[in-house]
Amino acid sequence: MSALLIHGARVLRSDLKTCDPADVLVDAGYIRAIEPPGRITSGNAEIIEAADRLLVPGLVNGHTHAHGSLGKGAVADRVPLEVFLSASGAINGSRTLDDKKLSATLTAVELVRKGCTAAYDLFVEYPVPSREGLDAVAEAYGAVGMRAVIAPMMADRTLYEALPGLAKSLPDRLQEQARQIKAAPHEASVAAVREILANWRYDRDTLRPALGPTIPLHCSDEFLVACARLADEYDVSLQTHLAESKAQAVLGYKRYGRSLVAHLQALDVLGPRLSAAHGIWLDGDDILRLAAAGTGVVHNPMSNLRLGSGIAPVRALMDAGVNLAIGTDASNTSDGQNMFEALRLAAYLSRVGDADPARWLSAEEAFRAATEGSAGVLGFDRVGRLEPAYRADIVFLDLGHINYVPLRNPLRQMVFGENGAAIDSVMIDGRFVLRDRRMLTVDEVHLRQQAEEAVARLDMENANAARAADKFRDLVGHFCLAHARAPFHIHRRLPDVS
Numbered sequence: 291m292s293a294l295l296i297h298g299a300r301v302l303r304s305d306l307k308t309c310d311p312a313d314v315l316v317d318a319g320y321i322r323a324i325e326p327p328g329r330i331t332s333g334n335a336e337i338i339e340a341a342d343r344l345l346v347p348g349l350v351n352g353h354t355h356a357h358g359s360l361g362k363g364a365v366a367d368r369v370p371l372e373v374f375l376s377a378s379g380a381i382n383g384s385r386t387l388d389d390k391k392l393s394a395t396l397t398a399v400e401l402v403r404k405g406c407t408a409a410y411d412l413f414v415e416y417p418v419p420s421r422e423g424l425d426a427v428a429e430a431y432g433a434v435g436m437r438a439v440i441a442p443m444m445a446d447r448t449l450y451e452a453l454p455g456l457a458k459s460l461p462d463r464l465q466e467q468a469r470q471i472k473a474a475p476h477e478a479s480v481a482a483v484r485e486i487l488a489n490w491r492y493d494r495d496t497l498r499p500a501l502g503p504t505i506p507l508h509c510s511d512e513f514l515v516a517c518a519r520l521a522d523e524y525d526v527s528l529q530t531h532l533a534e535s536k537a538q539a540v541l542g543y544k545r546y547g548r549s550l551v552a553h554l555q556a557l558d559v560l561g562p563r564l565s566a567a568h569g570i571w572l573d574g575d576d577i578l579r580l581a582a583a584g585t586g587v588v589h590n591p592m593s594n595l596r597l598g599s600g601i602a603p604v605r606a607l608m609d610a611g612v613n614l615a616i617g618t619d620a621s622n623t624s625d626g627q628n629m630f631e632a633l634r635l636a637a638y639l640s641r642v643g644d645a646d647p648a649r650w651l652s653a654e655e656a657f658r659a660a661t662e663g664s665a666g667v668l669g670f671d672r673v674g675r676l677e678p679a680y681r682a683d684i685v686f687l688d689l690g691h692i693n694y695v696p697l698r699n700p701l702r703q704m705v706f707g708e709n710g711a712a713i714d715s716v717m718i719d720g721r722f723v724l725r726d727r728r729m730l731t732v733d734e735v736h737l738r739q740q741a742e743e744a745v746a747r748l749d750m751e752n753a754n755a756a757r758a759a760d761k762f763r764d765l766v767g768h769f770c771l772a773h774a775r776a777p778f779h780i781h782r783r784l785p786d787v788s
């Protein structure tokens with residue numbers, strides 16, 4: 291592929307303040323130079339005219355789920371996390387390898403269309419992850435042209451085994467039904483992911499494997515420890531859903547006699563390889579533990595609001611030195627893959643409950659979390675900035691779009707006003723994936739047809755599972771509501787570290 295000279299655009303530099311017109315030279319997947327217009331000699335480079343465009347680094351999604359896109363619209367309104375989880379078999383069941391690939395493709399296309407160029411994906415298969423399943427997801431991201439970290443999401447306890455007291459709270463006949471639901475023993479999952487890690491055949495600069503022990507309560511201690519050791523052995527990262535709901539936090543104390551974070555620390559699972567999705571129900575000690583361990587936190591504000599999970603203490607996390615990333619979570623719990631919405635919500639939610647404007651997340655901080663912060667969690671090198679020697683992962687925004695008319699402060703107007711509507715083109719690794727609003731790598735008409743056919747078939751095949759889940763729905767909801775209403779005080783005041 292020949293070099294490209296992008297001419298005439300405004301370029302958001304890594305100080306997130308400079309936004310002057312500049313020429314950008316891209317070659318072999320990297321940004322080679324950014325100079326005032328006319329200063330780079332084009333040589334053999336193909337000229338890309340980009341007047342009236344604002345170039346910004348591709349957004350990096352710190353937490354999503356490939357399987358979520360075929361579940362769009364399947365999650366009822368007013369559903370909290372545990373009720374959602376009780377129906378996950380009905381939402382994700384009966385999927386063929388083609389369905390898994392299709393769902394990942396839908397996720398990736400939506401991510402690109404909304405300005406995201408890399409994602410950390412926790413992808414689920416029942417009962418154990420398979421090499422073919424991971425391949426299906428990797429091939430989907432590869433075909434769309436995105437970077438992705440793909441982690442099989444695993445558990446060795448069902449929801450009814452994970453939450454202490456839940457099974458016993460059910461009527462006898464449902465207790466028996468809950469016992470019929472089986473999670474795979476951790477040895478089976480560990481053996482499966484070991485095979486996946488040992489045989490990974492994709493370029494790790496674009497597609498890399500990771501591990502996803504889904505939720506601490508849903509994984510035995512042996513399983514959590516085995517995942518951490520496997521991550522060390524194969525030099526990969528791992529991600530878990532941590533303290534996402536209040537019921538999790540309360541039941542964590544019930545099971546472990548300490549906080550979820552303290553428990554992970556005691557197991558020696560905390561560390562820089564681990565990232566924690568959500569991290570809402572954390573106290574000051576938990577935050578310091580995460581900071582000391584170098585464990586990043588991925589803030590998923592849209593999903594946290596949709597499921598009523600709560601508001602993550604982002605300022606306290608940042609004060610303690612925790613790397614803050616931003617994610618969308620799955621398309622079934624945040625109803626889309628919009629990183630622009632996620633970063634705007636991150637900025638705004640930080641303003642709820644704290645009257646001091648100096649402690650609100652600024653536009654710069656939110657954008658940095660959604661680019662460099664998330665890139666730190668994904669582990670890709672030189673991603674998240676527009677600077678020479680960085681990867682050419684670039685979003686082209688149309689400054690003629692009403693979002694930017696009139697133009698006064700590009701960064702602020704983008705963070706607080708962009709919703710993806712002004713995205714004109716997206717380049718990943720120096721290659722246009724979306725150009726002039728058209729996906730170049732995927733036939734979206736065919737994709738839609740496949741998705742409609744798959745959903746019609748899957749909804750029929752999963753109808754019994756959905757009816758079975760309905761019987762548990764209210765009971766799980768009441769059990770978790772009782773715990774969510776329990777007195778549980780979070781002390782987030784951090785010791786003065788200065």
Ligand SMILES: [Zn+2]
Nearest residue numbers: 531567619620
């Ligand atoms: Zn999630």
